[in-house]
Amino acid sequence: MTARKRYWLMKSEPDAFSIDDLEKVGTEPWNGVRNYQARNFMRSMQVGDGVLFYHSNCKEPGIVGTATVSSAAYPDETQFDPKSDYHDPKSTREDPRWSLVDVAFERKLTRTITLDEIKQHADALGDGFALIQRGNRLSVLPVTAAQWKFLLALE
């Protein structure tokens, strides 16, 4: 039995990993997430779920493309690697603390749907769109089917 397709927004700093990088490699393990809430969202993802690819911490923050979840959650290898920036000495192979999913490139948007523009549509998006909630820093967050449709219609 397959659950109904769900939707997510995932942030990445384009200097570190951009939508162009994803297009080049095709599929990428979404490593380095070290926030429990974000991790829990990834653990609940299913193959085929839709992803809005968001560029953060850059000149023009916003949604730049779409991707799909292409694996179930599995342990993030970087947590075990002492040489990695994402190394977590408190995590063990027996009981891994951090998980990730693979994300597959779908398409680039013809233009960036900017954060500024998204904020202007806060009413239409409804309360609780985590991206534009005050002070929110979550790097992985859920998007409803209605929000997905609305946001992509702005393109």
Added chain:
DNA sequence: GCCAACGTTGGC
């Protein structure tokens, strides 16, 4: 580069 917001850590 600044800084507000927020999560985590660790002393007590």
Added chain:
DNA sequence: GCCAACGTTGGC
């Protein structure tokens, strides 16, 4: 279990 200190995120 409180909370101050600290580190990180991310818009500006």
